[in-house]
Amino acid sequence: MDVKLTINDIPLTVPEGMSILDAARTVNIDIPTLCYLNLHEMRLNNHIASCRVCLVEVEGRRTLAPACSTPVSHNMVVKTDTPRAIQARRTMVELLLSDHPKSCLTCAKNLDCDLQALAADLGVRNISYEGEETEFEIDKSSLAIIRDPNKCIRCRRCETMCNDVQTVGVYSAVGRGFETVVKTAFDLPQHETSCTFCGQCIAVCPTGALMELDQVDKVWKALNDPTRYVIVETAPAVRVALGEGFGLEPGTIVTGKMVAALRRLGFDRVFDTEFGADVTIMEEATEFMHRLKHGGRLPILTSCCPAWVKFFEHQFPDLLDIPSTCKSPHEMLGVLAKSYYADTYGIDPQKITVVSVMPCVAKKYEAARPELGQDPVTPDVDIVITTRELCRMIREAGIHFERLNDEEFDHPLGESTGAAVVFGTTGGVIEAALRTAYEWLTGKPLEHVEFENLRGMDGIKEAVVPIEGRDFKIAVTHGLGNARTILEKIQSGEAQYDAIEIMACPGGCIGGGGQPYHHGNVEILKARAAAIYEEDRSKPRRKSHENPAVIELYKNYIGEPYGERAHELLHTSFTQRPKI
């Protein structure tokens, strides 16, 4: 049913149930928001109406109404731009600022902060109500997330994300009144909690209260150390989002410019995590066939996502034996750089520093997992920086990114196929695996490589793929809450699958916690996903096992996929962790 109303004297008709905020947008009226967030497809809906910056006047109502959570009604008369509404919004921002550090110039979120932007939009020129400020300790305990509650504006987006979307439940509002703040249980340091470091809290934090651990300085140090041979690798999702940091349209593919920029920054070799992704498919597809053949436990679950890995270690210790034992692609690339590449080119592995550029903050934590290295002092990957951190490095170096000419990745660990590209978005890993597994199981070439029903933003996608007379039941989930739903179904025996892809972040890696901020705009995520598939289509080879550099790797160095050498270098193990 449609509802007729007027907003700022503009008559409009919108569907029943729509909020004033969304209704206003249909007639090009913007109402500021801060706590509000609606990533429809991601099931993330934070409309707790706590910040009070979207207040509008509704005729006949005693108090101002929060536009984000007030549904339209028949003959409603809304005014969004009256002095009363604007004054109230400005007061709310002033009140927030009165309990907020004034260190914007040195804040890591400077110029990317929603609160800062709002203060500017509303013309806040002074803070009328100074007073006591809450004081909290900054939590720097983890290797991935820095939490500074002093900058928290209690929008609770992180709490909604962590509890409702990811079902990890690390955060809760704690205390009452002025002292209320979002914290961990018993104020435990983040690294002692069940946090998966997915970084989705960072992705939705409007201020600098949640940030990634900044490792840019460490990278500069390595680059400027003449004794180090510094290798960089970049994840598929980075190349479709990095451009946003330089004002390019979301979804712009900047692979060539990114490679050029990395060379200018001084990296000795620019490799591609996609090579690691192709190797991952070789291993995972073989492992899957091995389980099929030897009656191993099914379904096989992907293990590329470190946040997902940590999630099941805490939440589903009884299922530790079903995920694939494959290391994640950047770890595979890291270990191959320090073994295969080092051996081939006669470089001392101890002198190699591997830097991963990831859309992810959990990879920072993952790189430090003790089992992911040849020995305690030689981790597979030394430093992980996010897309955002790379962006800062390029700016810092004064590189005019948009004007760079495209360059190519270095050989051999820069070679990749379309199957590796699609790792960057939800459904991609399983699609890539199917492209290979199909051909291996049937011995016939796969004509149509695009598995449409595994694509898109639905939280849980299912497909049945008939191969050689057997129906393979496949599921794809993204967002840890969806993963939980699927795992609980497996536990209860309610559902049976052969293979499941799980990514912690909504949308997969394109929506990772280390990507340029989407500021609540889900269209940005969709544009990145579209770019991923475009990149796939543009590749001459679209199946991992056809990557010539990978074929060479197995032929000359590893031997059989899932064989002894492969296990030593490319596979890992999982550990039960407490649930807090």
Next chain:
Amino acid sequence: MCDNPSPYNPYQQLDRYIDGLPYKKENLIAILHHAQQLFGYLPDKVQRHIAARLDIPSAKVYGVVSFYSFFTMKPRGKHVVNVCMGTACFVRGAEKLQQEIEKQLGIKTGQTTEDELFSLDSLRCIGACGLAPVMMVDGKVYGRLTHPEDIKQILDEYRESLAGDREPALKEGTPS
């Protein structure tokens, strides 16, 4: 952490209580009341135990405990002295009463004496406005407290009875 066997195992009692409830998560507040009655307070360990039993994140339990002023995460004295800070008592000198008790006990509101005999707190209106200003010790109400000597006499009574068997603090006002 070691839990030496004891004939009185509050964790077992708590578990029995939880097992007896028809629904669990929704009863979090009742469970916390019960736990506080058993343990005297709600330390991290007890909250984690409850979280595990109810299969909810510890942060959720902590969020609830820290929200309600009835719950305490600090151990309390044997006797809890509560000064009524309702309006009726306020206009009849509750602030003075509070200061006097703070002086006599040598602690501030919210604290516990070093000998762990008394904790001092304030609460909002116990409905004995006719007796304002009033205080409550372990659930017993004392009214018309305008003379320091009266307060001293009451507190002394509790000090003297120290030798006798003491019931755990918070025995009153906590629903079972």
Next chain:
Amino acid sequence: MKLKTRDDLNNLKSQHQVLLQNRRSVQPVSVSEAQGKPRQVMVCGGTGCHASNSPQIVEELKAELQRRGLAEQINVLQTGCFGFCEKGPILEVHPDNVLYLEVSPKDVPELVEEHFVQGKPLERLLYQDPNTEERIASDLPFYHSQMRIALRNCSLISPEDILEYIAVDGYQALAKVLFAMTPESVIDVIKQSGLRGRGGGGFPTGLKWELTRNNEANNRYIICNADEGDPGAFMDRSILEGDPHSVLEAMLIAGHTISASHGFIYIRAEYPLAIHRLEIAIKQAKQYGLLGKNILGSDFCFDIEIKYGAGAFVCGEETALIHSIEGTRGEPSVKPPFPAQQGLWGKPTCVNNVETLANIPPIILKGGDWFAGIGTEKSKGTKVFALAGKVNNVGLVEVPMGTTLRQIIFDIGGGIKHHKTFKAAQTGGPSGGCIPTKFLDTPIDYESLIAIGSMMGSGGLIVMDESDCMVNIAKFYLEFTVDESCGRCTACRVGTKRLHEILTKITEGKGTLDDLDQLEKLGKTIKDSSLCGLGQSAPNPILSTIEYFRDEYLAHIVDKTCPAGVCKSLLRYDITDKCKGCTLCAQNCPAGCITGSPKEPHSIDQERCLKCGACLEKCRFDAIIHH
């Protein structure tokens, strides 16, 4: 025994009506006439009297009567609140209708001897008229202007005996609703009565029931809001302690009307006695089949569960209360959806306050018109107020809507304590405002109180006199809201904190005229911008005191004085020439800031003075003044 039909209930009523026959008799008999006849002694068991040893009085009375061989004919009972808390503990003897005040356990032997053995009232424990000094045994002026509907059974029956409740028409309204009315007609009667929510909001109760009933759902809930958090209000507690069955009966009626099968009573954990009596009442109601399956043989099934609060004022707000029952932080959520649409566990839910519910059974029995005949045009029936503060007769009073403040404070309340001057009355607790002298004759109802910057609230009525500082009172209330703000929305979380800081500045003599403007400006914005009723009304104590007592604010800000002599930082102690130089003050000064030679006038070093008042207390010559 389980009551299986409406007739069972009626039979039980007639069997036990005799219990009530000699209580509140229309024509009281004299003490001597009552000699030798069965008598009943009702001892107040309300919170105040309970705290002043009334249970011990009951014990002593029983023992003494036993000793005197009178136990057979004289029955001693503990009841709910008599309302006249100032003079507690109270007891009343029936059928001679003699009210004894300020009774202590040690008065018992004399009381038994005089009243029950000698047959004459014990004069010294009777009410004494402050003007004529005449002793009055019954029909006290305190009760003259009162009309007890919600409190009808408090002090009349034993709250721990369901038979007493049944004897006073208890559960008759339920029977009528089950067998002689349709849910629609019940809603019509409630609407017709004009009953509005007594918890503060004043939302029409009938409409609330109708809205809840009309929302499509497979399940609905009734919640009784007994989270009385208003500091200085204790009417809900008194009803639950004095007449718990009336609330259960009303919940049953509401449950049947909106088609709910489950009810919750959300009660403060700080109310152990009320919880205890409710538990007994629920148990008895179950025993008699008035709760449970097929009530009185009808198709109606209903259960009630008690849920405990845990010390959060904001849980009085209905959405916060619902979240608390669900086991989470008691934070309010945005309305709509209203609880009537999506309440407890997402189901349509009707939340009614205790006092509202206590009015339901009489409305059903006597009709909507009867109730609508009481009160003002828009506010019908009576309202219970917890009268407290600087008034002679502190207590619980129930008056028809439209009664003036003057009637309540001076006629019922007996005027201001210690012959001081009335300054203001505060209604509505932390959400209300301070009403000055000029509005003493305003008939009180929902609308009139809002018009003068206050609100009905749950019914706390605190009287203040010349020695109360209105800035300090405003600060007291703000301290409360800062403490009790749930912390969810910016306006309330940070806004009330800033208001409190500005007020503190003013009471410390550091305020400026700009601060006064800011208080008003910020206060109005918070009212306009907060998420729930707590924040939307939190600035009322400030805004109303600025409006009516601006001079006091100006005195603090401009003259740096506190006219009431309350704000410590603004006090000044001086030694006048009455000083004999006894040195006692100097010896007792904790700051050591009083100097002077013996037998010479002393002086106070104002810089170092802590304003503790120790010198003033010790001076034997009235030589020290503070101003």
